[in-house]
Amino acid sequence: MRRRTASGPRWTAFAFIAPLAAYLVLFYAYPLYRNIDLSLHDYTPRAFVQGDAAFVGTANFADVLSSDAFGTALWNTAVFTLVSIAAQYAIGLALAVFFRDNFPLSPLLRAMFLVPWLLPMIVSASTWSWMLNSDNGIVNSVLGAFGAGQVNWLTSPETALTSVIIANIWLGIPFNLVILYSGLQNIPKDLYEAAELDGAGPWQRFRHITMPLLRPVSVITLLLGLVYTLKVVDVIWIMTLGGPGNTSTTLAIWSYRRAFGTGQPDFSQAAAVGNLLILMALVFGFVHLYLRRREEWS
Amino acid sequence: MCAAAIAGCTSSGQGTSEADDAYTWWDPYPQHDDSSDWARRVAACGEEAGVTIERTAFDTTALTNQALLAAQEGTAPDVILLDNPAVSTLADTGMLTTMEEFGLDTSEIDDNLLAAGVVDGQAYGVPIGANTLALYYNEEILDEAGVDPDSVTDWASLTDALERVAETGHQGITFAGIGTEEGSFQFLPWFWGAGADLGDLDSPEAVEALELWKGWLDAGYAPNSVITNSQNTVWEQFLTGGFAFAENGTWQVNSAAEADFPVGVIPLPGRDGGVAPTPTGGEFIVAPVQADDTRYEATTRIVECMTTPEGLVETATTFAYYVPPTTAGQEAFLAENEDLQPWVEAVRNAKGRTSDGLGTDYPLISEALWSAVQNTLSGAMDAEEALDRAQAEAESATG
Numbered sequence: 001m002r003r004r005t006a007s008g009p010r011w012t013a014f015a016f017i018a019p020l021a022a023y024l025v026l027f028y029a030y031p032l033y034r035n036i037d038l039s040l041h042d043y044t045p046r047a048f049v050q051g052d053a054a055f056v057g058t059a060n061f062a063d064v065l066s067s068d069a070f071g072t073a074l075w076n077t078a079v080f081t082l083v084s085i086a087a088q089y090a091i092g093l094a095l096a097v098f099f100r101d102n103f104p105l106s107p108l109l110r111a112m113f114l115v116p117w118l119l120p121m122i123v124s125a126s127t128w129s130w131m132l133n134s135d136n137g138i139v140n141s142v143l144g145a146f147g148a149g150q151v152n153w154l155t156s157p158e159t160a161l162t163s164v165i166i167a168n169i170w171l172g173i174p175f176n177l178v179i180l181y182s183g184l185q186n187i188p189k190d191l192y193e194a195a196e197l198d199g200a201g202p203w204q205r206f207r208h209i210t211m212p213l214l215r216p217v218s219v220i221t222l223l224l225g226l227v228y229t230l231k232v233v234d235v236i237w238i239m240t241l242g243g244p245g246n247t248s249t250t251l252a253i254w255s256y257r258r259a260f261g262t263g264q265p266d267f268s269q270a271a272a273v274g275n276l277l278i279l280m281a282l283v284f285g286f287v288h289l290y291l292r293r294r295e296e297w298s
Numbered sequence: 299m300c301a302a303a304i305a306g307c308t309s310s311g312q313g314t315s316e317a318d319d320a321y322t323w324w325d326p327y328p329q330h331d332d333s334s335d336w337a338r339r340v341a342a343c344g345e346e347a348g349v350t351i352e353r354t355a356f357d358t359t360a361l362t363n364q365a366l367l368a369a370q371e372g373t374a375p376d377v378i379l380l381d382n383p384a385v386s387t388l389a390d391t392g393m394l395t396t397m398e399e400f401g402l403d404t405s406e407i408d409d410n411l412l413a414a415g416v417v418d419g420q421a422y423g424v425p426i427g428a429n430t431l432a433l434y435y436n437e438e439i440l441d442e443a444g445v446d447p448d449s450v451t452d453w454a455s456l457t458d459a460l461e462r463v464a465e466t467g468h469q470g471i472t473f474a475g476i477g478t479e480e481g482s483f484q485f486l487p488w489f490w491g492a493g494a495d496l497g498d499l500d501s502p503e504a505v506e507a508l509e510l511w512k513g514w515l516d517a518g519y520a521p522n523s524v525i526t527n528s529q530n531t532v533w534e535q536f537l538t539g540g541f542a543f544a545e546n547g548t549w550q551v552n553s554a555a556e557a558d559f560p561v562g563v564i565p566l567p568g569r570d571g572g573v574a575p576t577p578t579g580g581e582f583i584v585a586p587v588q589a590d591d592t593r594y595e596a597t598t599r600i601v602e603c604m605t606t607p608e609g610l611v612e613t614a615t616t617f618a619y620y621v622p623p624t625t626a627g628q629e630a631f632l633a634e635n636e637d638l639q640p641w642v643e644a645v646r647n648a649k650g651r652t653s654d655g656l657g658t659d660y661p662l663i664s665e666a667l668w669s670a671v672q673n674t675l676s677g678a679m680d681a682e683e684a685l686d687r688a689q690a691e692a693e694s695a696t697g
Contacts, residue, residue: 134522244676263661
């Protein structure tokens with residue numbers, strides 16, 4: 001009787017955890033293991049079907065790191081990610097502050113800023129690529145009306161990366177707006193009133209009340225944005241395919257192209273690049289954990 | 299609805315009892331739904347073989363990946379219609395049966411068309427039809443510019459025609475230079491037409507071909523958007539009526555007839571005249587290896603139904619753009635569609651992309667080639683530098 005009560009709750013506890021554990025193993029641990037497994041073997045299409053891929057250790061990683069395209073892709077990834085999230089955050093914050101004071105039509109306008117989030121990616125990315133078309137795009141025809149020459153947004157090595165960054169910023173603003181806006185709602189109004197009585201101007205109030213109190217929300221927004229932006233494939237793939245040349249190829253695009261973009265899939269190299277991306281995201285995750293812990297201590 | 303879905307699942311697995319008379323069929327024609335002529339034709343071939351065919355359509359690139367995945371899991375379909383450059387890749391994995399094992403005679407098939415499916419002297423499939431590229435022109439624009447289409451016989455006369463078209467204020471030519479297989483497909487007639495060889499991407503001939511394209515872009519004869527154009531976009535541009543020429547394929551014949559302006563076709567010219575070799579397009583019918591080899595009997599009947607002379611003509615007419623791959627088929631096809639003679643001619647002169655013993659190396663070489671096209675057209679590099687690099691890439695990729 002006593003024994004049953006001792007072991008009963010423990011088994012019940014396991015039973016309750018089991019579905020979650022099974023879910024985690026099936027959908028997280030196994031795919032991750034498989035990805036590492038792929039990157040350590042040489043999976044040609046033949047080996048993929050026959051299941052006899054040779055173990056090559058870190059050769060795939062060495063190939064990736066020594067490839068000409070790696071430097072370009074790494075640089076593009078850094079520029080794409082940092083510029084995207086910096087601009088998304090700045091614009092999102094500006095809009096959130098703007099919408100903080102309710103004014104007529106503000107809910108409607110705020111809702112309209114969510115449109116990029118609601119549209120399927122294929123629709124918005126295709127629309128961007130039509131708008132930025134060199135010969136018939138609306139952007140060039142507007143610029144042309146002001147006397148500017150034709151800009152080859154998506155087809156010139158100088159502007160392709162900029163173009164996809166602009167589109168990606170537009171896509172990311174709603175996310176930043178929503179999170180920062182709800183963060184702003186949690187800052188007590190009386191702080192602003194008190195500061196105003198003490199003679200603080202709008203900039204001082206923003207600088208000394210909004211920014212410090214919004215910090216935890218800002219950090220999580222930036223971090224999520226970073227992890228999300230690191231692995232963006234769809235916008236770039238639809239707009240430029242990572243081209244022309246490799247000028248808008250990020251690590252994620254490179255990985256996707258190796259696996260699915262050619263007639264000869266190279267799953268091993270694609271997985272190796274994918275693992276590098278996971279590592280990068282992981283590093284930033286740890287940075288976040290560290291920052292949060294430091295905050296809790298203080 | 300639910301029951302049907304479950305039945306669909308089990309029958310695509312291996313050898314359950316219901317699966318015995320349900321044969322799985324994959325093709326890359328999602329535009330033809332279950333009520334289409336094509337779907338009915340597939341179903342009819344199944345009935346003739348005494349089985350039911352369950353047809354699933356995929357996008358072309360997705361089809362190759364799905365096939366690899368299915369082969370790995372041992373759940374490959376009975377029949378796949380596969381884009382011809384992918385045949386050697388799949389054959390190399392050992393997942394396809396040879397036509398000899400199937401007892402199918404491939405001697406009637408035109409050699410240049412069958413070549414894409416031959417690996418080490420063994421045919422791993424039968425082309426169900428072929429298509430290729432040619433140069434469509436807008437008669438109104440050429441009339442206005444005073445260009446006789448028959449005078450366009452080599453690169454110089456074509457560039458000359460483009461110049462005269464440009465003087466009338468129209469756009470010259472549009473083609474697909476996109477960074478995918480389509481880009482290589484469209485560039486190959488110029489590449490081969492210059493006398494270049496896929497084993498030697500940085501030859502002076504190859505540089506000349508790429509400089510021809512780049513020259514048109516720089517002179518404004520071709521729009522900058524060719525760098526991102528797919529073949530569909532090219533056709534949409536041509537249908538606006540603003541372009542004198544468009545490089546496109548047999549599959550647009552019907553659409554060309556319905557255009558708002560009279561459309562003509564000439565072969566793609568080689569550098570010094572004559573017809574440039576164009577790459578063959580089109581699908582092969584292939585049969586993946588099955589654990590249960592009693593299934594092959596019905597599969598053979600299905601494949602035969604699709605590849606008899608009458609069957610090939612029927613496929614050709616169902617699609618309207620497929621030229622039969624056998625002489626008998628072509629003659630029967632021409633008897634019904636006399637005006638497609640130039641296309642039959644073009645297909646006879648066409649060349650498989652994986653031919654010349656390239657096989658599974660072709661996709662790697664092709665990627666290097668389309669990157670060079672992209673780099674040059676976008677102005678990132680000049681043609682020589684881009685092709686030097688492409689050759690180095692191709693060499694390191696193919697080992």
